[in-house]
Amino acid sequence: MTPFEALYGRRCRTPLCWYESGENVILGPEIVQETTEKIKMIREKMKASQSRQKSYHDRRKKDLEFQEGDHVFLRVTSTTGVGRALKSKKLTSRFIGPYQILERIGKVAYRIALPPSLSNLHDVFHVSQLRKYIADPSHVIETDDIQVKDNLTVESAPLRIEGREVKKLRNKEIASVKVIWGGPAGENATW
Structure with missing residues (x-):
């Protein structure tokens, strides 16, 4: 049984023949039993593969969390509106800031203290739009x-x-x- 058939419950519509010339076709309840066994086996293997890949990802990935008072950089993209708020489009940096976090809203959103030049933006941003700022005295x-x-x-x-x-x-x-x-x-x- 192919993965397509296991996922969608039907054979892929293709001009190729599904059975080789010498293969016997099983008719009746045996084919139903064989199909359900193959589907269970394929689903178990797919689930094992997905969980293995998830464990590889989770081992190296840690969710970003910030505390109130931390400083973060804000990603400049046209979808967040930060890119539209800046005057020049050419050679703009990917992140601007640092800005202070005022409060945490939910699990993945933060309210940021924005300067008056960015007052036309909403002050709540998703964690994917933020990058942690590590204080360095040489930045001043x-x-x-x-x-x-x-x-x-x-x-x-x-x-x-x-x-x-x-x-x-x-x-x-x-x-x-x-x-x-x-x-x-x-x-x-x-x-």
């Missing part, structure tokens, strides 16, 4: 060193020249220099 940028001009730009000056290269492109030679720039966010290198 000190604002004392940053000097912002009136037009909201920041100056960065070259610190040193790191290397030189000459690339050949057909009949041309192109010289490039690697410059280390220093600014408020740290050192950046450009060619």
Whole structure:
């Protein structure tokens, strides 16, 4: 008996013949008994396989739970509305935040303290839209060193020249220099 027949209780409609040429067809109550035995055996094997795969999954999977006062990142997707609330669509990060959890609603929903810029969003999110924020002191940028001009730009000056290269492109030679720039966010290198 095929898995299709066990699941749907009928044979698959196909132009191929179900029985080989030399096989005898059993008629009467014997075929009913044989079919029910095969269905039971197939269902037991399918259930054993499903439970084995579930145990593999459950061994490595742990449900996410947060406490009140924890900080989380919020996933940016167009379905949650977070993607629509942001001004720029290009090169947006996948997660924004961190935001503080105010309360737990049910088993898998949390109320989050959102900033005024995201006030058009509902403040309750499913746990699948959240990611735990692990506090790191290096995430904080000190604002004392940053000097912002009136037009909201920041100056960065070259610190040193790191290397030189000459690339050949057909009949041309192109010289490039690697410059280390220093600014408020740290050192950046450009060619």
